[in-house]
Amino acid sequence: MNVSRCVARLAFVATLAAVLAGCASPPPPRPIEPARPQFTSPITAQQVMGKWGLAAYHRPEDAARTEAQARQGCRQPYVINAGPSGGFMMYLADDAQPSEVVSKQVGNGPIYIGLPDEPPGARSDREVVRFDGQVLVLKWMDPEVAGRYGTMVYVRCP
Incomplete structure (x- = not known):
């Protein structure tokens, strides 16, 4: 009996040691999220909030004429309001409700306007x-959307 108690104690101590060793090991490493480039917002919400005339063109030679048409659009202006998180509210392609967007740029690269949780471009x-x-003047990045909507020209209303 003495031997069976000794074996039982040794088995208990071995099990306890294994459990404690498992607790002492470091947790498995977390997967590293890919680094996103930090972007700045060179165009602020305050700079674009307000009423705008809106028109669009598909051919670059129509740009000047389209700007004049956009001025006429002030009779029924496109309104850009402040967003709830510091951006500004604009319609995305084919959306019936405006979304909060920001301007974004990496380094000296092009400036984009889009959703804040997506990378520039x-x-x-x-x-x-x-x-x-x-x-x-804004050009859609999605070629299919650009083909339908053209290059958008916004002219500030007086």
Whole structure:
């Protein structure tokens, strides 16, 4: 009996040691998320909030004429409001409700307007072709959307 108690104690101590060793080992490493480039917002929400005339063109030679048409659009302006998280509200392609977007740029690269949780240049983004505070020209990144909507010209309403 003495031997069986000794074997039982040894088995208990071995089990306890194994459990404690498992507790002492470090947790498995977490998968590392790929680093996203930090982007800046060179165009602020305050710079684009307001009422805009809107028109679009498909051929570059129509840009000047389209800008004049956009001025006429101030009779029924496209309104850009502040977003709840510091961005601004604009419609994405084929969406009936506006979404909060931001301007984003990496380094000295192109400026885009799009969803804040997507990298600059994402398919749902628009590239800023021109912005001077009074005129904003945006080109859709998705070729299919660009084919339908063209290059968007926004002219600030008086």
